[in-house]
Amino acid sequence: MLAHVIVSGRVQGVGFRFSARQQADQYNLTGWVQNKSDGTVELEVEGSKDGVHAFLNDLKEGLNPAIKVDDMKVDTQQDEKGYSSFSIR
Template structure:
């Protein structure tokens, strides 16, 4: 199992990013959360199987939708889970 903490920069607020992240997380059976940050970036935590987390991050890098543009992502992964039960928008 894997846990990833991600901060995404670019055109990520006001473009359906959090909703898209939630939909993709459900598709990959991942738990965690997503929230907008005051500096214009978006912060996420996701956890689940290694392959599902990697697939989610690949989709995230491509922007989920044509309206979202990822310019930079900071990713911190670890093997220890926090035990989230759902994926929520904060």
């Protein structure tokens, strides 16, 4: 399963990308995360359906106390892109 996500809120300058990578590693997920110029964070994550859903739930919770997620736009699909690791861009 693949999920493409745009996260808005207090998500830049608070360790979001690092925390997302750590959490993805916990669920054996692959993909990438990057800051966008509009203040949001964009990511793609792929792996097992249960792992992706658990990861997305963790994102909504904020991952660490400094992060505040206001909104998440999530598009999912069954076809994966074959990422070999989870990277910060």
